[in-house]
Structure formats: structure tokens, C-alpha cells
Amino acid sequence: MTQTIDEYSVFFLYAAMAVYAMAFIAFALDLARRSAQVGAGNRVGVDGSVTTADERVLEKVGAGAPLSVNGSAVGGGSAVGVSTPPRRSLFSRGGDPASIDGGSGTGTTKRSLSLRLGVAFTLIGFLLEATADILRGIAAARVPWANMYEFSMTGTVLIVGVFLVVITRVDLRFLGTFITGLVLILLGISTVNYYVGVSPLPPALQSAWLVIHVFVASLGTAFFALGFALSAIQLVQYRRESIVEGAKFWRLKFMASLPDSNRLENLAYRVNIVGFVFWTFTLIAGAVWAERAWGRYWGWDTKEVWTFIIWVIYAGYIHARATRGWRGSRSAVLAIIGFAAVLFNFGIVNVFFHGLHSYSGL
Amino acid sequence: MSRPSDHYDSPDPALAERSAGGRATDGTGSGATDGTAGGDILQPKLGVVGWLRWFWRQLTSMRTALFLLLLLALAAVPGSLVPQRAADPNGVTQYFVDNPDLAPVLDKVQAFDVYTSVWFSSIYLLLFISLVGCVIPRAKHHFDALRAKPPRTPARLSRLAGFQQREAGPGTNGAEAIEAARAMLRRSGYRTVVFSAPGRNGGEVTSVSAERGYARETGNLVFHAALVGILITVGVGGGFGFSGQRVLVENGQTFVNTLSAFDSFNPGRFFTESSLTPYTMKLDQFSATYETKADGAFGQPLDYNAQVTTQEQGGAEQQADIKVNSPLRIGGTDVYLLGNGYAPTITVKDPTGKVVFTDSIPFLPQDASLTSVGVVKVPDGLTEQLGMIGFFYPTQAVSTTGAFYSTYPDDDYPVLTLNVYQGDLGLNGGTPTSVYSLDTDTLTQLTGGSTGTKSIELKPGDSTELPNGLGTVSFDKVSRFASLDIHHDPTQGYVLLFATLALLGLLVSLFIPRRRVWVKATERDDGTVTLEYAGLARGEDPRLVPAVAEIADRHTKLIGSQPPPESNA
Numbered sequence: 055m056t057q058t059i060d061e062y063s064v065f066f067l068y069a070a071m072a073v074y075a076m077a078f079i080a081f082a083l084d085l086a087r088r089s090a091q092v093g094a095g096n097r098v099g100v101d102g103s104v105t106t107a108d109e110r111v112l113e114k115v116g117a118g119a120p121l122s123v124n125g126s127a128v129g130g131g132s133a134v135g136v137s138t139p140p141r142r143s144l145f146s147r148g149g150d151p152a153s154i155d156g157g158s159g160t161g162t163t164k165r166s167l168s169l170r171l172g173v174a175f176t177l178i179g180f181l182l183e184a185t186a187d188i189l190r191g192i193a194a195a196r197v198p199w200a201n202m203y204e205f206s207m208t209g210t211v212l213i214v215g216v217f218l219v220v221i222t223r224v225d226l227r228f229l230g231t232f233i234t235g236l237v238l239i240l241l242g243i244s245t246v247n248y249y250v251g252v253s254p255l256p257p258a259l260q261s262a263w264l265v266i267h268v269f270v271a272s273l274g275t276a277f278f279a280l281g282f283a284l285s286a287i288q289l290v291q292y293r294r295e296s297i298v299e300g301a302k303f304w305r306l307k308f309m310a311s312l313p314d315s316n317r318l319e320n321l322a323y324r325v326n327i328v329g330f331v332f333w334t335f336t337l338i339a340g341a342v343w344a345e346r347a348w349g350r351y352w353g354w355d356t357k358e359v360w361t362f363i364i365w366v367i368y369a370g371y372i373h374a375r376a377t378r379g380w381r382g383s384r385s386a387v388l389a390i391i392g393f394a395a396v397l398f399n400f401g402i403v404n405v406f407f408h409g410l411h412s413y414s415g416l
Numbered sequence: 417m418s419r420p421s422d423h424y425d426s427p428d429p430a431l432a433e434r435s436a437g438g439r440a441t442d443g444t445g446s447g448a449t450d451g452t453a454g455g456d457i458l459q460p461k462l463g464v465v466g467w468l469r470w471f472w473r474q475l476t477s478m479r480t481a482l483f484l485l486l487l488l489a490l491a492a493v494p495g496s497l498v499p500q501r502a503a504d505p506n507g508v509t510q511y512f513v514d515n516p517d518l519a520p521v522l523d524k525v526q527a528f529d530v531y532t533s534v535w536f537s538s539i540y541l542l543l544f545i546s547l548v549g550c551v552i553p554r555a556k557h558h559f560d561a562l563r564a565k566p567p568r569t570p571a572r573l574s575r576l577a578g579f580q581q582r583e584a585g586p587g588t589n590g591a592e593a594i595e596a597a598r599a600m601l602r603r604s605g606y607r608t609v610v611f612s613a614p615g616r617n618g619g620e621v622t623s624v625s626a627e628r629g630y631a632r633e634t635g636n637l638v639f640h641a642a643l644v645g646i647l648i649t650v651g652v653g654g655g656f657g658f659s660g661q662r663v664l665v666e667n668g669q670t671f672v673n674t675l676s677a678f679d680s681f682n683p684g685r686f687f688t689e690s691s692l693t694p695y696t697m698k699l700d701q702f703s704a705t706y707e708t709k710a711d712g713a714f715g716q717p718l719d720y721n722a723q724v725t726t727q728e729q730g731g732a733e734q735q736a737d738i739k740v741n742s743p744l745r746i747g748g749t750d751v752y753l754l755g756n757g758y759a760p761t762i763t764v765k766d767p768t769g770k771v772v773f774t775d776s777i778p779f780l781p782q783d784a785s786l787t788s789v790g791v792v793k794v795p796d797g798l799t800e801q802l803g804m805i806g807f808f809y810p811t812q813a814v815s816t817t818g819a820f821y822s823t824y825p826d827d828d829y830p831v832l833t834l835n836v837y838q839g840d841l842g843l844n845g846g847t848p849t850s851v852y853s854l855d856t857d858t859l860t861q862l863t864g865g866s867t868g869t870k871s872i873e874l875k876p877g878d879s880t881e882l883p884n885g886l887g888t889v890s891f892d893k894v895s896r897f898a899s900l901d902i903h904h905d906p907t908q909g910y911v912l913l914f915a916t917l918a919l920l921g922l923l924v925s926l927f928i929p930r931r932r933v934w935v936k937a938t939e940r941d942d943g944t945v946t947l948e949y950a951g952l953a954r955g956e957d958p959r960l961v962p963a964v965a966e967i968a969d970r971h972t973k974l975i976g977s978q979p980p981p982e983s984n985a
Contacts (some may be wrong), residue, residue, distance in 0.1 A: 125575050149431070231885060251713070253707070253713030254707055255718075256716060257718070258740050260719075260739075260741055262740075320956075323956065324956075327926045327927075330922075330926075331922060331923060334919055334922055338915045338916070341915070342912065345908065346741050347740060347752075348754070349659070349661070349750065349754065350903065351905075352650075355503055359493075359495055359496040360496060362492060363489045363493065366485055366492070367486070369485055370485040370486050370489065371483060373482045374482055375424070376425070376478060377422055377423065377424060377479055377482055378422045378423070378424055379477040379479075380478075380482065381424060388486075407498075408504070416499055
């Protein structure tokens with residue numbers, strides 16, 4: 055029985071990866087389309103909408119109407135959050151239903167079909183992967199985050215989930231290629247290298263803190279991932295702004311459709327401080343758990359060391375934002391180093407370093 | 417000075433100097449076109465106090481704090497690459513064996529004790545001095561700000577963030593409208609003050625200046641103070657606490673909380689033996705359950721449970737369970753279950769049948785199926801001292817090469833093998849030796865290996881002759897042992913308290929916006945009133961503009977004014 059459910063879980067996971075791959079392609083097409091339109095002298099908005107150069111006067115950004123695309127693309131997946139369009143629908147904002155088809159009709163403002171497809175695929179992939187994750191938890195009769203394979207699955211579910219939630223508040227859909235690409239790579243590595251059958255929890259992991267500590271750490275990682283992407287784009291954008299001020303030549307033409315570096319920095323900061331708070335909690339919860347399980351709340355175990363290093367790097371990032379001369383690119387570099395350390399902590403320390411956290415099940 | 421001069425919100429030093437008539441920042445003098453000073457002002461000589469002040473300013477600047485933070489992160493890295501004495505003493509020993517040339521060099525720079533090393537300590541101590549030096553003036557400044565009134569309303573609100581302008585119809589009283597705004601803002605947690613002055617065209621200009629979010633700075637200060645609290649309490653706890661280990665075999669062995677009862681003991685610097693509260697603890701039973709079904713996880717432990725009987729001084733006996741994630745708190749100490757294994761009971765008799773040795777010997781587990789190794793030392797009663805190296809297989813199996821191994825950690829088919837050595841065990845010289853190892857260099861091997869005599873092989877209850885008519889050895893029964901860590905940390909509760917405070921302070925300081933809002937009412941000749949709204953962010957405040965718009969909406973609704981004629985927000 056356990057094994058059967060786990061097989062279903064693996065099936066859903068592969069399905070999710072296939073759909074994420076489609077989302078990745080759609081998001082990449084959107085960026086390509088942005089580049090092409092910018093190159094053609096049209097104005098492209100953050101939401102991928104294209105305003106033809108000579109018809110800009112007619113530009114119209116209004117409240118979105120519920121669209122047929124929503125229903126048809128996602129209806130099969132789940133009714134959650136889609137059937138009741140809130141003030142803003144997830145996939146659409148602005149424009150009239152006529153332009154959804156993305157046809158060649160000359161018009162005012164054209165919205166990006168590929169971008170909306172990308173979001174739709176991401177949502178479907180998310181639902182599939184969440185199903186896989188929950189099935190794994192049912193198969194194991196516990197939370198599905200007790201070894202590397204399960205960390206990877208739950209972690210990526212959270213990365214995509216946080217991304218989907220954040221884009222309902224701020225239009226960060228242009229990060230879709232990064233998010234789906236990152237998730238695909240992580241899932242690819244973990245399914246190939248880290249898959250293990252369902253196994254019970256060893257006594258050291260039998261604690262409510264497993265539920266809290268690991269989950270919050272994964273959640274923090276998800277926010278750091280978003281912050282990393284924003285900071286990286288911020289650096290590119292800053293370079294573009296400072297080098298090609300006025301000049302038209304810039305290879306990554308789609309960058310012209312993204313927010314300016316200042317806005318990107320503010321967005322990155324807002325995302326990263328949420329991650330930092332979760333990380334702080336992870337550190338404290340981990341210490342409380344370590345006291346119960348190992349008899350001391352802090353012992354400079356390798357994983358503790360790296361969690362501490364990450365915390366200090368992000369603390370440095372927040373201080374850099376408040377230091378004259380360090381705002382902008384320098385603090386962005388710190389955020390990028392911070393996320394590199396997060397990946398290192400997960401991918402390298404868990405697998406290759408000797409320590410008390412060697413529960414990776416490898 | 418409330419903040420370090422290089423804080424983002426501090427006045428730009430270049431601008432400040434220029435406005436004060438000093439030199440331009442390029443230092444050539446040519447930039448000073450206002451002619452009041454030129455380039456010929458000399459820096460005053462810094463005396464000792466001046467240099468100290470300069471040094472202190474450097475130390476408490478944002479730049480230095482940032483540098484120290486990044487240095488701290490960097491300095492923590494080596495401790496994860498090289499084994500640390502505190503966390504992994506065996507790893508350090510092994511490292512010395514594996515890298516005989518490199519290890520002493522690393523040891524010189526304290527690479528095996530990174531987190532107590534001089535260089536790591538000096539980084540975090542400097543960081544904390546910098547932190548204190550930064551926080552104290554800020555706390556004073558904040559304390560003053562808490563009692564100060566919001567500043568006077570700026571003359572031109574239209575230059576500020578989220579500016580809104582609305583018209584109130586005839587019959588509106590400016591002062592009343594502002595009073596309504598003041599009451600509304602106060603309810604929203606703003607601190608308010610009302611200003612009133614005659615305007616340019618004779619009408620009265622009334623305004624309310626409001627500020628909120630003082631908690632942001634309070635939270636920031638609490639966070640930093642709590643970090644200092646953590647540092648101090650961790651230090652105190654380390655000084656007065658202790659940690660010790662004790663192995664207890666089930667059915668019999670009793671631990672008494674005194675120094676001599678520990679197998680190993682690591683006291684803090686200020687520990688005194690009198691701080692040990694007397695109590696006894698006896699291991700009644702140790703039980704372990706293992707997975708018997710799942711494919712990949714067969715034999716994986718599911719539960720360890722140590723049943724103990726404890727007795728505190730003057731108290732009654734009490735039963736308790738110790739599990740991996742549920743320590744026992746007793747007599748000011750915490751008792752943790754950190755390890756377990758098998759302790760075969762072995763008896764050795766001399767040729768006349770007199771018992772010369774009997775004991776339950778803890779064997780150290782070597783793998784997940786608890787193949788265990790132990791050492792038996794029989795110092796007295798025989799013609800020569802006897803040493804035995806034993807292998808214990810809880811569920812024995814034989815590989816194709818004939819070697820024994822264990823297939824399952826529970827004692828389903830226990831087998832004990834013994835290699836017997838004869839000679840001087842080295843116990844009489846007074847040199848301390850480990851009970852878990854046997855130095856065979858000076859001994860003669862009697863069974864196993866190349867001796868030609870088979871190793872002694874016993875099942876529980878078996879007894880067999882020792883070679884050369886030395887006597888008999890018997891394997892009486894298998895017991896379990898539990899390895900317990902006994903800790904005392906007088907301040908860990910305070911560390912948790914400060915950590916929680918730090919988290920709360922962090923939440924408040926990052927997510928509560930500090931902002932100023934102004935509402936101004938200008939009475940016109942025709943009896944209408946112009947209402948203006950604007951805000952100012954103090955620190956990160958992404959929602960300032962919508963917040964001002966919302967205040968304007970609520971206020972105009974409250975006083976029943978007309979909708980905005982136009983808005984340039």
C-alpha cells in the first residue's frame with residue numbers, strides 16, 4: 055500500500071516536471087517576444103503588454119474582466135482560487151477579452167499570451183507537485199520532509215507556491231523562467247540522485263520541531279530564491295542603465311520591459327527581509343530542537359555553522375542597504391552571495407559534509 | 417548623533433560640509449566657489465582624545481559594522497571544513513593521522529577550535545562593541561524622540577509623497593476638519609499636534625502633523641540589545657554549566673550525581689563541585705524497536721526508550737522514560753539519551769572454578785546492525801593477565817567468505833566471539849588506558865587470527881575452556897546499555913528569552929513603517945476649504961502613498977466634503 059501510494063507520488067512528480075518544463079518554455083518565449091518587440095521600437099510593459107509605437111495614445115489599462123482562458127487552462131486542475139476571481143485575476147490584468155487570442159490584429163495594447171500560458175502551466179505544475187508531495191506524506195504517514203529527496207520536493211513546492219502568491223500582489227511574472235528553471239534543475243537532481251523509498255523516521259527526527267523547523271527553513275529558502283532572482287536582474291538592469299543610457303544597443307533587449315534597478319532593489323529587499331525573518335526563526339527553532347535532541351542548543355555542527363553564516367550574510371545585506379555607498383549593486387551582490395550560501399548549505403553541506411544533520415537518507 | 421554618520425538616513429556629510437561653508441569634497445579647493453572658505457582651512461591637530469574619538473567613530477560606523485559582519489561570516493567557514501575539537505574530537509584525531517604535516521600548522525592557528533579562537537572571538541567582540549557603541553546613542557536619541565512632538569507642518573505639502581488635494585464645501589470649518597483629522601489619526605496610532613496660523617490671504621490655515629511607527633526604532637533597539645543579551649547569557653551559561661557522559665547498563669548500574677560517577681566530564685570555567693545536586697538514577701530497562709517491514713528501511717530504528725528509576729535527596733523513588741527527543745529534567749540537570757548498544761555479561765573462572773572476573777561490558781556499535789566491539793581485561797586471579805577483544809553480533813550471519821556479520825540490530829541470534837591475549841595489560845604502570853581498547857603489542861595472542869586456534873565463539877548461556885588450560889569463559893546474558901549525556905546550563909532559558917525578543921524586535925523593526933502624515937486645511941475667502949494631505953517615509957515604507965490616499969478618503973468622507981476635483985497623486 056505504502057509503496058503503491060509512493061509510486062503515484064512519483065508519477066505526479068514527473069508529470070509536474072513535464073508541466074514545469076512547458077511553463078519554462080512559455081516564460082522563455084515571453085522574454086524572447088519582449089526582446090523582439092523592444093527591438094522593433096515598441097513599448098513593452100512589465101506585464102508583457104506591447105504598445106505599438108504609433109498607437110500609444112490609445113493605450114488603455116483598465117480593470118481586467120474574467121477571462122475564458124482562466125477556465126479552460128486551469129479548470130481541470132482545481133477550482134481553488136480560480137473560480138472566484140478576486141479584484142485581480144491571476145493571469146490577466148488589464149485589456150479586453152478580444153486581445154487575448156494574441157492574434158495579429160493591429161490594435162492598442164497587446165498582452166502576452168505566452169506569459170499567461172507560463173503562469174497557467176506553473177499553476178498546474180504546482181498543483182501536480184503539491185499532490186505528489188502530499189501523497190508522499192500519506193505514504194510515509196508523516197510530514198514529507200525527512201530526507202534529501204523529500205526536502206527537494208517540499209522545498210520546490212514552496213518556491214513555486216511563494217512565487218504564485220507573490221505575483222498576485224506584485225507583477226513578478228517575468229521571473230517565471232528563473233523560478234521554473236531553478237525548480238526543474240533541483241527536481242532533476244533530486245529525483246535522479248536522491249530518490250529513496252519511504253522509510254520511517256529515526257528516533258532523532260521524531261519531534262514536532264521537524265514539522266516546524268524544516269518547513270520554515272524551506273519557506274525562507276523560497277523567499278531567498280525570489281530575492282536572489284530580483285537582485286541578479288537588478289545588477290543587469292543597473293549595468294544596462296548606466297552603460298546604455300540613451301543608446302539603443304543592448305543585447306538583453308527584454309530588460310527594457312522590466313522595472314528599473316531601483317524598483318528591483320526595493321522589491322528584492324522586501325522579499326529578502328521576509329526570508330530573513332523566517333531564517334531567524336529557523337535558527338531559533340533549530341536551537342530549541344537541538345537542545346532536546348542533542349543536549350545542547352548550539353554546538354557548531356557543520357549545518358549550524360552554515361545556517362549561521364547565511365544569517366550573518368543576510369544581516370550584512372540588510373545593513374548594507376542602510377549604509378551609504380553600499381546601497382544598490384553592492385548590497386545586491388550580498389543577497390546573491392547569501393542565496394549561493396543557501397544552495398551550498400542544502401546541496402553540499404547536507405550531502406558531503408560530516409555532521410549531526412546527516413539525515414539526508416543517502 | 418542618533419545614527420552613524422554613514423547611515424543612509426543621516427545627512428550627507430558632503431552636503432553638510434558644503435552648506436557649512438567648508439571645503440568641497442574633491443579637496444582641491446577649486447570647487448568652493450562661494451569664496452567664504454576657499455581651500456586653506458587646515459584640519460585641527462588631533463590630540464589623544466581626538467584620536468580616540470576618531471577611532472570610536474570608525475568602530476561604530478555602519479561601514480565597520482558591515483565589514484565585521486562579513487568578516488564574521490567568512491571566519492566561520494573554516495570551522496565547517498576542518499573537524500572541531502568541541503563537536504568532533506575523534507575527527508580531529510583522525511585528521512592528525514591523515515594529514516601529519518598540515519595538522520600541526522592548522523592547530524597553531526587554532527583551526528580545530530575556530531569558535532573559541534582568538535581571531536574569531538576578536539571579530540565578534542569588536543562587532544558587539546561596535547553594536548553597543550551604535551545602539552546606546554540611538555537609544556538615547558529615540559528616548560528623546562518618544563517624548564518630542566511631531567515637527568511643524570511643512571509649508572508646501574505638494575512636494576511630499578502621496579500629496580492629495582480635496583475641496584470641502586462652504587460651511588466647513590477648517591479647525592473642525594483638522595480636529596476630525598487629528599482624532600482619526602490618533603485612533604490609527606499616530607501621535608499628533610495641531611498648528612494654526614493666519615494664511616497669506618487672511619484665512620486661517622490649520623494643520624495637523626502626525627507621526628507613527630516609533631515602534632520600528634524600538635524594535636530595532638530591542639533586537640540589537642537582545643543580541644547582546646544572547647552573547648552575555650551564552651557566555652555565563654558556558655562558564656557555570658557543565659556536561660558529562662555516563663554509560664549505564666540496564667538492570668543494576670546506578671548513577672549518582674557526583675563528579676566521580678561520570679565517565680567523562682567537561683565543566684565550565686567557574687564550575688564548582690558543590691553545585692551538583694545529589695540524586696541517583698538507575699537504568700531499569702532499555703528497549704529498542706526496529707523496522708521489520710519496509711524494504712529499504714529494514715532494521716532502521718523506530719524507537720529507543722530508557723526506563724529509569726530516579727531518586728532525589730529526601731524524595732521518593734520515581735519512574736521516568738528518557739527518549740531521544742524527550743530528555744529527563746532532574747536535579748537541575750538535563751539527561752539526554754544519546755547512544756545505546758549491547759553489554760554482554762562475561763564471566764571468567766580459573767582452572768579451579770573460582771570466579772576471577774564477571775561484568776557486563778559495554779561494546780561499542782560499529783554499524784547500523786550493531787556489530788559491536790568490546791574489550792575484556794582480566795587483571796587478577798590467573799597466572800598471567802588476560803585480555804580479550806570481543807565481537808558481538810546481535811543477529812549473526814556468515815558471509816560467503818566465512819566472516820561473521822550482523823544482519824539486524826535486535827538480538828535475535830546473538831553471537832559473541834573472543835580473541836584471547838595473554839601478557840602484561842599495562843594496568844600496573846599507572847598510565848591511564850582506555851577501557852575500550854587493548855594494546856596488543858606486548859601480548860601473546862592465544863586464539864583467532866594467525867594462532868591456528870579458532871576464536872572462542874559463544875551464545876548466551878554458553879561456556880567454554882580457555883586455551884592452555886587457563887580456565888573457562890562464559891557468556892551469561894546480553895544486556896543493553898544506554899549512553900547518557902548529563903548537562904547543566906543555568907542560562908539556557910534566558911538565551912531563549914533573548915532570542916525570542918530578538919525575533920520580535922526584528923519583526924517590528926522590519927515591518928512596522930515609520931511615517932509622518934500631514935493634513936492641512938486652508939480657508940478661502942469664499943468660505944470653501946482646501947484640504948491637503950501628504951506623507952513622509954522614514955525608512956522603508958513601500959505602502960506610504962496608498963496609506964496617505966486612504967487617510968484622505970476616510971477623512972473627506974468623515975467631514976462630508978466633495979470628491980476631489982483633481983488629484984495629482
